[in-house]
Amino acid sequence: MSVDLSVNIGGGLTLANPFIAASGCFGYGVEYAGVVDLGALGAVAVKGLFLDEREGHPPERIVETPSGMLNAIGLQGIGVRRFVAEKLPRLRECGAVVIVNICGSSIEEYAEVARILDGAEGVAAIELNISCPNIEKGGMMFGSSLRGTHDVVAAVRRVTRLPLIPKLTPNVTDVASFAVAARDAGADAVSLVNTFLAMAIDVETRRPRLSNVVGGLSGPAIRPIAVRMVHECRQAVSLPLIGMGGIMNAEDALEFIIAGATAVQVGTANFVDPFIWKKLLAGLTGYLRRHGLAGLTDVIGSLELPARNAPCA
């Protein structure tokens, strides 16, 4: 039985399968060209880009925590222009479906970065990083206010027809309201979640373990929270959702998909196993076969909620 893994993530963009390399966890994609068949991935979300180059934070930039890791990379990057000139052609060659994750310290910067990408060849979609916990200005500043979210999304919407995917922060009281704000401002899909603001302390030196003091928590530790957030957003909007947070295997991905995600991103797991992608595809295909399902769309949002019953039946 052949199964159909393709998914439509909005804005007219169909992916051959739901597995996307998460931004910041896959360099610019080209680093992995020797290890992974980039064309076999649903898409590649490249590292967050500002208009200009950025150095990011000094080491230590990561620290491991129980079933997770903190990072405070600080969005080191080559800037959107060098990306278009130096990386995009190679990604095209590899047949990668490229989602470009963009950042800004101002609404104007977001719009400018988007405008440059709009004119470039080989960009499949823009993921709007309004949720990075690791920079002082921009990032989460926009993503943790409904107004900020709306305004950034609307501004970028005006300058591009590319599929537009704001990436939500989990560090808010009501993530679904942000999905609504993003939709109202013209988003084609939303992705969630970015990392959780967190910190670790070296008790011997009594210093933070990260040079930036705080960083973002990713990995399996956060998965149950991320799944809950996808579930909440699914009930609030009908936009395609791209779920992520601690996906280590096909079963984890299915939790997100069943909760309502159309596609998923895999970040931290790719550090542990750069060859994970084939395993994810095999696992998902096996699941569909085992359950006698023709396509992944039968699974998306298929969560069966219990009839609410009296506490003591």
Place this chain on the structure above:
Amino acid sequence: MSVDLSVNIGGGLTLANPFIAASGCFGYGVEYAGVVDLGALGAVAVKGLFLDEREGHPPERIVETPSGMLNAIGLQGIGVRRFVAEKLPRLRECGAVVIVNICGSSIEEYAEVARILDGAEGVAAIELNISCPNIEKGGMMFGSSLRGTHDVVAAVRRVTRLPLIPKLTPNVTDVASFAVAARDAGADAVSLVNTFLAMAIDVETRRPRLSNVVGGLSGPAIRPIAVRMVHECRQAVSLPLIGMGGIMNAEDALEFIIAGATAVQVGTANFVDPFIWKKLLAGLTGYLRRHGLAGLTDVIGSLELPARNAPCA
């Protein structure tokens, strides 16, 4: 060298050591009387109590997740009056310092529960559970609005002189603003964090693993987020903070204390090892000795922040 582990957690309450059994993770304390010397703990925070008895949610009520667990107990409990009549005398006998965690579906209920406790013998402090993710009404409803937080704390403050410790939810954008609201309403200390709203799905049945669909995530997985929240609150208020979230050993406790917690609670770890308390005390004493410190107060909030420097030194 003898070291002084005693801490003052506000409202005139001094604990012999900083280790408190976390509410909901230690029954009413009496269940552990045969296993643990209750008098040797800094304090015991008993299971959340409403005015009346409650049945809680049907099973499944817990599920394990990476380095953590979800619970949706639904605050099953015997109600404050039975607690005072049946459990408090036994706790007094055991020499336990008792912190009573209280809940309500309305501000009036919170106040009524507090009033009853105020008149009871052997209550050392009231912990105000405005952060339980597992009930439909009350709980987090109050704890995730600044107004709600202020009003509940103020109402309870009016009916009791007992040390009053609102327990904050981590499921908010800016936890420090809630600490400020609690302080302004008359809290003597705040404790944080309660559990993170989360969910897990059985992909084979496509059903939630918990009968209540969502539950609260606790355990080591959340520790880095909880430490960050204590750090943020420390910078916003000078109230004593009681930190918790995934503490498994003395070193973990020290992360919270160095970040600014005056005392800590231990919940999930107590399930794994009910004999943990002696190990925590030994570990903490050893740390102070090793670092040549006379008392725990030298460690509280001793985090050394780096001078912010240019990204690329």
Place this chain on the structure above:
Amino acid sequence: MPVDVDAVVLSNARLSPDYNVLALAAPDIAIRAKPGQFVMVKPGRGDHPLLRRPFSVFEVLRDTGGVTGLSLLNKRIGVTTRTLFGLEPGAAVRCLGPLGRPFSPAAPPERAWMVAGGVGLAPFHGLAAALRARGVESTLFYGARSAGELFRLDAFRRLGVRLALATDDGSRGDHGRVTLPLERALRRLDPAVPLRLYACGPTPMMRAVTNLADAHGRRTEVSLEQVMGCGLGGCYSCVVPIRRGGEAPRFVRSCLDGPVFDGGTVVWDGLGAG
């Protein structure tokens, strides 16, 4: 009072691809364990898996010098049971117990019928030994998937237990559920002969046994398998809806008030999906 020991694995007998018997050097627990009680076990340190898991005490182990430990009858179903299956002698397992409310063993002239499904055999070795010590005539009704999963029959025979077997595939005993031989026996037994039943196994099986026994005017003690976070009454995860007297059902903690309950008091529909 329960104790917590770092118990060394004395032996690990693999009975089938899914079942093993793990002998642990935990004499302090074994010596106090009553039939039907359980231990909370954690094979590794560290956070994965985080929580302990409940296991019935299967055998109390003795040598000439006295009690040396206890064994667990383990069935592989997930992360901890997989680890327990794979352990080699010398490994250490944290083991807390004994915990919970035991069976109340029958006394002559009352007869005892134990009904086990699969790994539900675990609490009955200890019970059978206690019954024999009291001189109670006992029978084990034991169902499994196939003949290869009917374990330790000889041990029960040595304890003077009569056996009535059933397998899903008919490879031994009755072809089908263990309730087949049980029902037959219930029908045959003179209603005047005092009898008590004990059941442990999958929830639907315990429910069926309770109802069947009830229809013949017999009471059943069931040993329920709720998910347990702590085993000590701390977490309220393990609750079972119990109806006592004419009252509304109440959730009671099966780690303290159970795992053994009077089957007639259990509100079966309110048990978790399991």
Place this chain on the structure above:
Amino acid sequence: MPVDVDAVVLSNARLSPDYNVLALAAPDIAIRAKPGQFVMVKPGRGDHPLLRRPFSVFEVLRDTGGVTGLSLLNKRIGVTTRTLFGLEPGAAVRCLGPLGRPFSPAAPPERAWMVAGGVGLAPFHGLAAALRARGVESTLFYGARSAGELFRLDAFRRLGVRLALATDDGSRGDHGRVTLPLERALRRLDPAVPLRLYACGPTPMMRAVTNLADAHGRRTEVSLEQVMGCGLGGCYSCVVPIRRGGEAPRFVRSCLDGPVFDGGTVVWDGLGAG
């Protein structure tokens, strides 16, 4: 292209209470590994610990049939290195490699001086073998806490390497830092003799070696030990501030552009606390 293998532990030689040499059946990696390259290792499955850890390829193992695997020189400092210390033959270790930029081996008449501190010895066995193959005269300056932590000296002697030793406690060689014998030797060496230095060890030691060598007009290749999340350029965790030409320092990824760098380009103050 790196490969990822589930490598079986062939042997585990414990050299001291903290050091061991772990032989892994990973011929596909070993055959391609160049001196100074590393592998990303994860001894267990599961989430704890989550990430792999970087290790230099210590020896390339051969028998009569050719390359059979590689070994790691491991020092216990935390969770993964503790596990690697305890592994028994037959256990499996996930091993990804070879990764990173290797040393550039000197060529005659250039001489090669390797300077190792503690576990910083690891990359030099392979380098020494490569140097010998090229006929380069080489010396190993090797410092450790005590005589008992100066490992595998014979292996280096067999590769024709001259040894200059130092120990913190003076139990062998110079009493103090490895820079003592190094400085003496630098002063003695005719400046006209071409020489290249290689250093691996604690950051302050590599910095001192670089500066010392620089003062004598010599260049040092250093192998830096940054914390690495992925080893493949994906995460940007492993950066080192490098100043090239007259430009401002840039953070470059040491898993791709390193771990071997020209010591003179490293902005030492900008390295993490380690």
